[in-house]
Amino acid sequence: MAPRAQNAMVMTLWHIRKPLDALASIYSLYNGRSKTTEGGRNNNNINMENIVAAAPPRPIFSLPDEIHMLIIGNLPFADIERLRRSCQFYRNLITPSLVWAIFSPNLRSTLLSHCYKCLRHDPDRTKLLCPDQLNPRYPLSSRCLDCASRDGYLVGGRKVVLANFTTAWVCHWCGYPAPWGDSSRVAPDFHSSCYSKFNTATNAFYLLGTIQAMVAIVTPALCWHLYARIPSIMGLSIAAFVVSLLSTAVSAFRVLSGGDRYLRTYHISVILEASLLAMWSGIIYTVIQQQVLLPENVGLRIERPNWYAVITFAAINM
Ligand SMILES: [Zn+2]
Ligand SMILES: [Zn+2]
Numbered sequence: 536m537a538p539r540a541q542n543a544m545v546m547t548l549w550h551i552r553k554p555l556d557a558l559a560s561i562y563s564l565y566n567g568r569s570k571t572t573e574g575g576r577n578n579n580n581i582n583m584e585n586i587v588a589a590a591p592p593r594p595i596f597s598l599p600d601e602i603h604m605l606i607i608g609n610l611p612f613a614d615i616e617r618l619r620r621s622c623q624f625y626r627n628l629i630t631p632s633l634v635w636a637i638f639s640p641n642l643r644s645t646l647l648s649h650c651y652k653c654l655r656h657d658p659d660r661t662k663l664l665c666p667d668q669l670n671p672r673y674p675l676s677s678r679c680l681d682c683a684s685r686d687g688y689l690v691g692g693r694k695v696v697l698a699n700f701t702t703a704w705v706c707h708w709c710g711y712p713a714p715w716g717d718s719s720r721v722a723p724d725f726h727s728s729c730y731s732k733f734n735t736a737t738n739a740f741y742l743l744g745t746i747q748a749m750v751a752i753v754t755p756a757l758c759w760h761l762y763a764r765i766p767s768i769m770g771l772s773i774a775a776f777v778v779s780l781l782s783t784a785v786s787a788f789r790v791l792s793g794g795d796r797y798l799r800t801y802h803i804s805v806i807l808e809a810s811l812l813a814m815w816s817g818i819i820y821t822v823i824q825q826q827v828l829l830p831e832n833v834g835l836r837i838e839r840p841n842w843y844a845v846i847t848f849a850a851i852n853m
Contacts, residue, residue: 596624603628608637612645613654643674647698650679660698661714664688680711692724708733751779754848758818761837761845768821775814775852782807815849822846 607615607629615637619629638645648658651672657663663677670676677698683689691707703712708729713719719730758772785803826842 600628604633607633611656612638613649613656616649616654646675647677649675650677650682651675652678652682655679655681657698661701663698665696665698665700684710748783750848750851751776754815754845754852757841757845757848761841762822762825765821765825768818771814771818771821775811775818778807778811778814779852782811812853815853819846819849822849 607618610618612634615629615634618625620626635642647666648660648663649656650663655662657679660677662680664680664683666673666676668676678686678688680689689695689705689710689712691705691710693705694702695705695712696702697712697714701714703714704718704724705711706713706718706726706729707724709726711726713724713726713729717726719725719727722730725733755772755776758768762768762772782804785807789801789804822842822845826837826839
């Protein structure tokens with residue numbers, strides 16, 4: 536670019552930005568030009584970065600009110616409200632009458648289709664809860680589903696009224712309302728996709744429970760069969776079997792009584808599981824002691840795969 540054209544552009548930029556301190560700006564301008572001098576020759580190039588740095592922008596509040604109004608008049612409601620909540624200047628500038636003038640005659644429906652907390656806009660009102668008409672900020676008193684979920688407002692298995700005046704069950708799986716059409720035909724308090732996930736998880740839970748029950752029965756039986764002549768293993772395995780039954784009964788009791796909403800038994804379960812851990816650890820230690828540390832104890836005559844199986848099942852029980 537020709538030096539004259541570049542200088543003209545730089546000066547235009549400088550005028551547009553209108554530095555508050557003109558003297559400092561001009562000083563920085565010439566200071567910047569001297570830095571770009573190469574080999575003692577002045578190449579008449581003005582450093583544009585120095586110009587920008589020397590001309591600090593004026594605050595946006597210094598714009599005339601007409602410009603503010605022009606900008607605000609082209610913003611959606613959510614941005615205007617965010618602006619109004621940002622500082623006292625805009626709170627004073629954006630009055631209710633101004634908002635009414637911008638959005639009239641659709642102001643009421645505009646407010647009803649926004650979340651008052653995060654200002655999410657939902658023109659269909661399917662992702663908003665029905666606004667509370669007793670709230671002083673009504674009609675801007677709807678919550679979106681995200682805000683309602685975050686505030687603990689949605690409880691699985693209960694019905695809620697959406698902002699489009701339809702009712703929906705709150706899904707047990709994801710915790711969001713399942714409106715008619717999205718809900719499962721078999722279980723309306725689930726989304727269709729959530730119900731299949733719930734079924735998969737339930738099946739996996741019962742499968743694991745069955746495996747655990749089998750292991751809890753097989754391991755003591757192995758101990759009783761192989762180590763009937765060692766009182767410590769017999770005693771520990773019988774105690775572990777009884778505690779396993781107790782732990783299962785406590786879990787079943789909790790489920791049948793309606794979950795932790797009615798009866799808290801987790802502290803009992805923790806104590807039982809900790810005692811099981813100690814018992815099976817003791818059995819593993821005793822088996823290893825008998826088979827490895829006391830090889831002269833030939834009276835047992837237990838094959839290596841058998842006592843390996845006892846240790847493996849005991850570890851699984853832990
Ligand atoms: Zn929200
Ligand atoms: Zn769901």
